[in-house]
Amino acid sequence: MNIGVYVCHCGTNIAGVIDVEKVTEYATTLDGVVVARNYKYMCSDPGKDLIRSDIKENNLDRVVVAACSPTMHEKTYRDVMEEMGGNPFLFEMANIREQDSWVHTDKDMATEKAYDLVRMAVAKVRRNEPLERIEIPVTQRALIIGGGVAGMEASLDLAEQGYEVIMVEKEQSIGGHMSQLTKTFPTLDCPMCILAPKMALHEHKNITIYSFSEIEEVSGYVGNFEVSIRKKAKSVIEDLCNGCGLCQEKCPTKVLSVYDGKLGTRKAIYTLFPQAVPRIPVLDRENCLMFTKGTCGVCKKVCPTDAIDYDQQDEIITEKVGAIIVATGYAEYDPTPIEEYGYGRYKNVLTGLQFERLTNASGPTLGVLKRPSDGATPKRFAFIQCVGSRDVNTQEYCSKVCCMYTVKNARLLRDEHPESEVYIFYTDVRSAGKGYEEFYKISQEKGVKFIRGRVSEVVGLPDDNLLLRTEDTLTGDVYEVEVDMAILACALLPAEGSDKLRDILKISEGTDGFFMEAHPKLRPVDTLTDGIYLAGCAQGPRDIADTVVHAKGAASGASVLISHTKMSLDPISAYSDESVCRGCGECKLVCQFGAIEIEPLNGRLIAKVNEVLCKGCGACVGACCNGAMSIRHFKDEQINSMIEAAMEVA
Amino acid sequence: MPVIKSIIRLNDLDTNFVDEVIETGSEVFGEEIPKTIMACMQCGRCSGSCPSGRRTAFRTRKIYREVVLGFREKVLSSDELWYCTTCYTCQERCPRGVKTTEIIRILRNIAAKEGYMSKSHKMAAGHVFRTGHAVAINEEIQNVREELGLSRLPPTTHSHPEALAKLQDILRKTHFDELVGFDWETMELKEV
Numbered sequence: 001m002n003i004g005v006y007v008c009h010c011g012t013n014i015a016g017v018i019d020v021e022k023v024t025e026y027a028t029t030l031d032g033v034v035v036a037r038n039y040k041y042m043c044s045d046p047g048k049d050l051i052r053s054d055i056k057e058n059n060l061d062r063v064v065v066a067a068c069s070p071t072m073h074e075k076t077y078r079d080v081m082e083e084m085g086g087n088p089f090l091f092e093m094a095n096i097r098e099q100d101s102w103v104h105t106d107k108d109m110a111t112e113k114a115y116d117l118v119r120m121a122v123a124k125v126r127r128n129e130p131l132e133r134i135e136i137p138v139t140q141r142a143l144i145i146g147g148g149v150a151g152m153e154a155s156l157d158l159a160e161q162g163y164e165v166i167m168v169e170k171e172q173s174i175g176g177h178m179s180q181l182t183k184t185f186p187t188l189d190c191p192m193c194i195l196a197p198k199m200a201l202h203e204h205k206n207i208t209i210y211s212f213s214e215i216e217e218v219s220g221y222v223g224n225f226e227v228s229i230r231k232k233a234k235s236v237i238e239d240l241c242n243g244c245g246l247c248q249e250k251c252p253t254k255v256l257s258v259y260d261g262k263l264g265t266r267k268a269i270y271t272l273f274p275q276a277v278p279r280i281p282v283l284d285r286e287n288c289l290m291f292t293k294g295t296c297g298v299c300k301k302v303c304p305t306d307a308i309d310y311d312q313q314d315e316i317i318t319e320k321v322g323a324i325i326v327a328t329g330y331a332e333y334d335p336t337p338i339e340e341y342g343y344g345r346y347k348n349v350l351t352g353l354q355f356e357r358l359t360n361a362s363g364p365t366l367g368v369l370k371r372p373s374d375g376a377t378p379k380r381f382a383f384i385q386c387v388g389s390r391d392v393n394t395q396e397y398c399s400k401v402c403c404m405y406t407v408k409n410a411r412l413l414r415d416e417h418p419e420s421e422v423y424i425f426y427t428d429v430r431s432a433g434k435g436y437e438e439f440y441k442i443s444q445e446k447g448v449k450f451i452r453g454r455v456s457e458v459v460g461l462p463d464d465n466l467l468l469r470t471e472d473t474l475t476g477d478v479y480e481v482e483v484d485m486a487i488l489a490c491a492l493l494p495a496e497g498s499d500k501l502r503d504i505l506k507i508s509e510g511t512d513g514f515f516m517e518a519h520p521k522l523r524p525v526d527t528l529t530d531g532i533y534l535a536g537c538a539q540g541p542r543d544i545a546d547t548v549v550h551a552k553g554a555a556s557g558a559s560v561l562i563s564h565t566k567m568s569l570d571p572i573s574a575y576s577d578e579s580v581c582r583g584c585g586e587c588k589l590v591c592q593f594g595a596i597e598i599e600p601l602n603g604r605l606i607a608k609v610n611e612v613l614c615k616g617c618g619a620c621v622g623a624c625c626n627g628a629m630s631i632r633h634f635k636d637e638q639i640n641s642m643i644e645a646a647m648e649v650a
Numbered sequence: 651m652p653v654i655k656s657i658i659r660l661n662d663l664d665t666n667f668v669d670e671v672i673e674t675g676s677e678v679f680g681e682e683i684p685k686t687i688m689a690c691m692q693c694g695r696c697s698g699s700c701p702s703g704r705r706t707a708f709r710t711r712k713i714y715r716e717v718v719l720g721f722r723e724k725v726l727s728s729d730e731l732w733y734c735t736t737c738y739t740c741q742e743r744c745p746r747g748v749k750t751t752e753i754i755r756i757l758r759n760i761a762a763k764e765g766y767m768s769k770s771h772k773m774a775a776g777h778v779f780r781t782g783h784a785v786a787i788n789e790e791i792q793n794v795r796e797e798l799g800l801s802r803l804p805p806t807t808h809s810h811p812e813a814l815a816k817l818q819d820i821l822r823k824t825h826f827d828e829l830v831g832f833d834w835e836t837m838e839l840k841e842v
Contacts, residue, residue, distance in 0.1 A: 340699075340743070386693075386745070390691075390745055391745035392744075392745060392746060392747040393743075393745065393747075427691065427693040452694070453693065453694040453695075453698060454693035454694055454695040454698070454745065455695075455698065456694075456695050456697075456698030456699035456743065457698070457699065469698050469699070469704075470694065470698040471694035471695075471697035471698040471703075471709070471711065472694075473692055473693070473694035473697075473711060476697075476709055476712060478697060478698060478700075478703055478704055479698075
């Protein structure tokens with residue numbers, strides 16, 4: 001047995017605290033170690049060359065690298081082993097960075113701890129066994145959850161590469177929040193116009209859209225997912241409906257439209273907006289008279305294609321895909337709990353999205369500015385920033401898009417209504433982005449007044465006007481400002497239903513509630529569950545431009561996976577010793593991944609592990625009553641050897 | 651005549667002042683509460699919410715900034731420090747979780763030790779020395795109590811002179827009398 005030990009300086013990350021020379025010297029004293037070296041960056045080409053040449057010259061068959069976390073570079077060194085003809089599992093990492101130099105300041109003690117960690121890794125590598133990787137097939141199709149701009153972009157990128165794409169959208173139309181907006185910064189183009197070519201994806205031969213549908217269950221694993229989709233009853237037969245719109249025109253029931261921020265109404269049978277895709281209405285059973293009173297039937301009577309079906313049931317559809325992209329977007333924060341801003345109490349206090357609908361040409365007022373309380377034309381506007389963002393009492397994070405969309409709305413007001421008084425009350429103006437700072441400057445030149453102060457309170461006046469109180473922190477004066485309308489730049493929250501989806505997909509979320517990426521800098525579209533990717537605001541607040549970039553990244557990540565017909569997995573999985581196992585099933589009960597089945601063998605029962613589903617967590621090993629269950633690469637004797645080594649004194 | 655204002659050299663300020671405030675505050679509140687001053691982002695939500703600041707030059711936000719930068723004398727000797735009514739509106743609204751009102755109280759404690767207690771606070775303290783109450787009872791309130799079926803005097807130092815004596819003893823032993831400048835002979839402040 002010839003073991004080589006390589007100690008990395010990681011620049012000064014490790015060498016600044018740990019005496020790497022001493023650790024190298026110590027390693028040579030350990031049983032089986034024939035060579036030990038240190039180098040500034042072991043993961044660089046010259047570093048890897050040291051290992052390569054020792055494998056050749058010193059006939060190394062096992063290697064230990066004392067450096068960073070295995071999540072960071074285990075693969076790097078396993079690849080070196082493989083490339084040199086060795087077995088990649090005869091390798092161990094001693095984490096002397098995250099577990100040592102980064103968390104300790106006493107240099108002598110940190111160096112001694114490095115001795116311990118290296119000694120443990122050497123003890124383990126001595127007991128490691130050569131393992132072969134598992135090969136599995138890959139389904140060359142993808143599922144996109146969410147039909148907003150992120151989901152659309154990712155779908156089109158994959159479909160154009162020739163992959164079949166299944167898109168699931170919970171609303172009745174694709175388009176997402178972007179379809180609600182008035183104009184977009186910094187170009188001021190019309191969102192509907194720039195969305196239209198993307199919404200045409202429903203005509204793409206490789207894309208299937210399930211609208212008004214939700215993910216019910218996901219089973220399987222990377223490359224081989226099986227997805228159950230609940231296609232909710234629209235009460236409209238899609239194959240018959242020609243989208244003529246007669247039903248919603250004649251429907252007698254009006255309901256406040258959530259899509260329009262409850263500033264306008266829609267019918268009980270309705271499409272979200274006139275350009276909806278698919279252009280098939282959905283009957284809202286909670287408000288339809290046929291369902292609430294058992295009488296009406298107007299839509300059925302007027303439908304020229306007999307497409308209304310009051311008895312339609314939800315359908316469950318199963319699809320097989322190799323990769324999943326989560327593009328579920330965001331929800332706007334409801335500012336009611338911040339009582340001092342009066343949202344919900346004063347009619348002329350609106351959220352940002354409500355203001356988008358109020359100024360939108362296809363919104364409830366067809367773009368005519370009217371204030372909700374009395375329909376009068378408002379002339380004085382206050383935009384209040386950071387509502388529910390950058391606030392430890394609500395969301396601590398910055399929602400990133402509010403500065404720019406507020407500047408956009410303020411500038412549009414000055415452009416289209418030059419007589420209006422427009423104030424933006426801000427904490428900081430964050431306009432990082434191509435053309436954004438320039439856009440901000442233009443809005444100043446057009447007369448938008450920026451006041452640096454976080455508004456303290458909004459007081460309703462008897463004539464429905466609003467009185468704001470704030471400090472101008474740049475002059476130190478306390479101001480009162482009377483306006484006709486106040487617009488709250490509300491935080492972006494994770495989309496509704498994110499928690500449920502997180503559990504279905506078994507992916508994690510950060511403390512902010514958004515889905516968590518595998519690495520904030522180097523793996524921003526991957527999740528920690530192989531084969532599942534993130535696109536757009538599902539991962540965190542971002543504007544349209546950044547969302548498109550992120551979605552293209554997710555599509556690229558997914559296509560790296562589904563462009564192959566086969567892939568290999570690490571063989572670090574549980575297995576049961578059939579001669580000892582008595583088939584009690586305790587292991588199956590604790591397995592979170594459904595990887596264990598109890599099967600008959602020669603007239604008795606035994607546990608059988610599906611190596612592909614197994615994540616190697618070890619829960620079954622703990623549950624096993626007679627030691628039949630083990631995990632490859634983490635067998636009891638391998639772990640015990642590390643514990644024994646830990647107890648030795650250097 | 652133009653007003654000449656000299657440039658302030660930040661290096662010449664008392665950069666340890668904020669540490670002094672945190673340390674002093676820790677004696678009463680523990681370290682976590684005074685330490686929150688470090689996170690102030692100067693958004694002004696406190697000053698805009700301040701019912702006293704609406705009428706006076708008191709700017710809570712500005713005080714935290716001056717503490718962090720080290721304007722020790724300026725902060726401790728300022729009249730504004732005593733304008734806070736401790737209504738806690740700012741503390742409730744602060745988006746960075748700064749315990750604003752508690753920090754004002756800590757600053758007042760330091761200022762009082764340096765002899766900067768405001769005249770009105772000393773006068774209120776005078777009532778405590780004499781009656782055991784910062785706001786003593788008056789004829790009107792006694793009448794209201796009677797109408798409500800209560801005793802004319804509440805069961806406090808007002809009806810227990812022996813408790814008042816004990817309180818006065820505490821005030822002496824903690825040297826609060828020296829801090830306020832209370833004269834036991836005249837039962838008045840030494841100089842008003």
